[in-house]
Amino acid sequence: MSTVDLTDSASIPSISEFFQKYGLALVMVASYFGSGSVFIASSAGVRYGYTLLWAVVGAVLLGFVAQDMSARLGIHGESLAAFAQEKLGSKLATAVMVLLSIGCVAWTLELTAAVGKGIVVLLDLQAIGWEPFAYLTGLAAIVVGVLGYDAVEKIMVAMMFGLLLAYLLVAGASSPDLTAMATGFVPTGLSPGSMALAVSILGTTALWPNFFLESQLVEKKGWTDRSDVPTMRRDLAIGYAVGGVTTIAIVVAAAAVLRPAGYEQLQTFITPGKALASILGEWAMVVFLVGTLAAAFNSIVPIMWAPAYMIPEALGGDVADSSRVFKAVYVGGVALGSLSPLVHQYLGLSVIDMIILFPAYNGVVGLPITALLLFWAVNDDEVMGEYTNGWKLNLVNSALILLAIYSAWSAGQFVFDAILTGGF
Template sequence: MSLDFNTYDNLRSIFSVKNMVSDFFRKYGLAFVMVASYFGSGSIFIASSAGVRYGYSLLWAVIGAVLLGYMAQDMSARLGIFGQSLATFAREKLGRTASTVLMILLSIGCVAWTLELTAAVGKGIVVLLGLQAIGWAPFAYLTGVAAIVVGILGYDWVEKIMVAMMFALLGSYVLVASVSSPDIVAAATGVVPVLGGLDGMVLAISILGTTALWPNFFLESELVEEKGWSGADAVPNMRRDLAIGYTVGGITTIAIVVAAAAVLRPAGYEQLETFLTPGKAMATVLGEWAMVVFLVGTLAAAFNSIIPIMWAPAYMIRETLGGEYANSRRTFLVIYVAGVALGSLSPFIHQYLGLSVIDMIILFPAYNAVIGLPITVALLFWAVNDPDVMGDHTNGWLLNILNTALILVAAYSVYSAGGLVIETIFTGGLAG
């Protein structure tokens, strides 16, 4: 049997593409796991709200949040490459008991995130398929089961899934934004910082809180080992990886802001009642296809976030326990499965705390921004400036100046909104 030239060329093309993909995943991909974790339903709702309420004028906040997220991930990756994981650093500096208690307290925030994500996916499925009679609760539970199955597949599989989903999200939202006839000049002026009053500043901080995601600081320092990144030679690849991942995430967020500003704001929307409102509204202007694309993207983004967010406690607690637990796959799986199972109980939170799905989507990321982010940023800043851990690779003065910006913004978020967020969660939500 012989192959003609066309068949041979086709096979060679297929193998060439396969080799390119394999080479990409060998060098890159970790940043997409990080970006996918922050790109959930809360991020989409907040970005849509920014476009509806302020048009293009908060695009600067998206760019700033991406840059700050990049810098924080760079610190975390360098810690893992030259020193140790952030959780191990906490154990060595604070002691096993204190660090384990701290990791468990932080993990409550990850469970809270998962609660809003399972609620968002459940609600989205109901709306998308017209199953209001059934309600969203059963689909929240099923989402948790699916996340458990995918999350235990192993890093390589999850990385490939995350990369594929992020590029799909990028294509979907850029498509919607491009046909919405945005004002290019107004969008260009939106990269110049304008605070827009207290509400605008709070929304800008919310964008930061959903982009500079504190569980990623623990994850990146752990997962650099999965990529085989060790030593100074790995830093250029790590930084290119972060640049690619955060560029895709940033462009996707900008596309959502632009679509909301170009479609929803001119249509008379002043605020969004639910995280599904943008999709419904776009259907009236652009057609049903826009709603389907937007809602499917929202569901995919929310599900994507669950896995890396709940990986974080599994790594954190395992590392701080140390000893026989530090490298135990079984310990990791037990913590991960238990965490996701708790995060699937969003219907009970709805029932007993009176929080709606939209309450959870807004308040639980905000809780993490005012509790988890400041603690983790301070711990990370301490680690990358410790010569006993980093050797000759501690932060230089320029990196410390840039990284201090993240610490100051995190501190401001606590000062400006900490008490209000906690009170609102326990008093029936935003309408309570």
């Protein structure tokens, strides 16, 4: 297998050489970069202008470090789900993985609803409604998700670079105030409202299913010993740079165009596209909405891969290595996640309710459990040996745990009440 050193400026890698060494981090970034992330980034620009750009940088750094710990666990020890099975026993570990997997299905519910709603708006199909397109989105995700890792990685990478270019195009056409942008990378004039939105940005970037996936999928890239850690970290740098710059572009576009136009808040994730169209032209709405649809669909596959790896690993034995069980869990999970029209009908949750509440549910339930499990794993001598966390990484991991606990404590009751009582 030929390889290429990307540190050599004279060497330009081919596409095949790039995928031999890199790409996993872009799959991880694709999973968090969904309709919820687009909505939150747009809201940050509308409500606070450029002042929360520092939170995007902080979120990228936190995501990078969390994924680094997960990758090192997979390289030096084992997957996070296998660690849970070893330490908690098969029954308890399986119960925990099933509990976490409910959150992945909830995520998929909001993503299928978002794609369906976006298609209706983009193609002016209100007479049909978004519900049929939600079912079709789930079917498409099932087809893509069972193609195998290599094919999915190429699709995710292409779509993430496409999103980067699309949102940079919109941000550039917005003629942003470069001086104000520069000041936005320094935290100033913080308020409870801006800090709450900053926590939302952090929470959507540090996506807990990725902690399981990264530790599981490093083997797919051939990263199996200490010599592979630098390659893994370069991969993370590429992936999170793409994700961070794309998020910044969305914040900038909203701050430069929507905020001066008098928008104070966004009613739906589609609002930014419509508003941009009224100011920059219809092309901006098309680019923005197509990007949002791609981002939402992009998230479904890796998010639902997580339970498909987690549950068999927790059961252990031959089940852990069974591709049939993997596909059955994945297909079943996505099928359940395609039922967003029924959630809308029987729980009374709108598409925007699902987009906000189901990721929030994961922040309340999934993130604290997974952050604590990851902390335990990367500090376990039996698993990590001499590669356990140092105090600096433990400090960052502790910050992630505190963020997770704070989110659960501050928003838990509200999130559950809103889900069970028909939304906002």
